[in-house]
Amino acid sequence: MKITVMGASGLIGTRLVEKLRQAGMEVVGASPSLGVDSVTEEGLRGAINGAEVVIDVTNTTSFGDDSALGFFKASTRNLLAAAADAGVSHYLALSVVGTPRLVESDYFRAKMVQENLIRAARRPYTILHSTQFFEFINGVIEMSAKGDEFQLPSALVQPIAADNVAAILAELAMAAPRNDTVEIGGPERFGLDExxxxxxxxxxxxxxxxxxxxxxxxxxxxxxxxxxPLKGSRLGSLRYGDWLYRSMAN
Known part of the structure; x- marks a missing residue:
């Protein structure tokens, strides 16, 4: 099976490519740094041609303004058009748990548009909603900085390791399209402040x-x-404390 991973140079993409290759899949890794751009369409058709599955783990570098909307509109439309022309049989995309509840945010409104475009394309698809990655917790903390302190709510989060996300994406890629959304989270819940x-x-x-x-x-x-995540969602196996220990040891 030939699988194209869009966003292959990112946190999830690098892990995903490795896991798919270990499973014996033929994988094309695509990202701007690899000469494939889903917004400008540079190299896009060549990267997707012959693929049975396209996995979209692309992301914008901007989270605080409307440029995210422009990115996801252009990127998703171009990817869906190229996938349709290539006869791709499964379009798999990574999104975020809570997206429909967070559309007051420019970033999550853009993610909602991405999801709606995928559903409206009427092609076989799966959307994976993941909770926040362990690897991005520091970024969430820094966004809350007020001088020499951080102000955060006690709202619950259920973060997950990037390795676990990549493993579940690889599993979904090698299975039939769900034509639905799958949700995943980590094995533990914490308050954001905690x-x-x-x-x-x-x-x-x-x-x-x-x-x-x-x-x-x-x-x-x-x-x-x-x-x-919703009740009954898939859970990652790695606990936050164990991930922290491994991170500090590296």
């Missing part, structure tokens, strides 16, 4: 975390279940 304290302690960062339930996440006020 996990920030754990991460900062591991980093030996003495700045204080202040609980503020009015503090916003990507510009959105949260309740306790906004960022949680």
């Amino acid at each position: 996990i920030a304290r754990v991460q900062l302690a591991a980093d030996e960062d003495r700045r204080e975390v202040i609980r503020d339930d009015r503090a916003r996440y990507y510009g959105v006020e949260l309740n306790d279940d906004t960022l949680l």
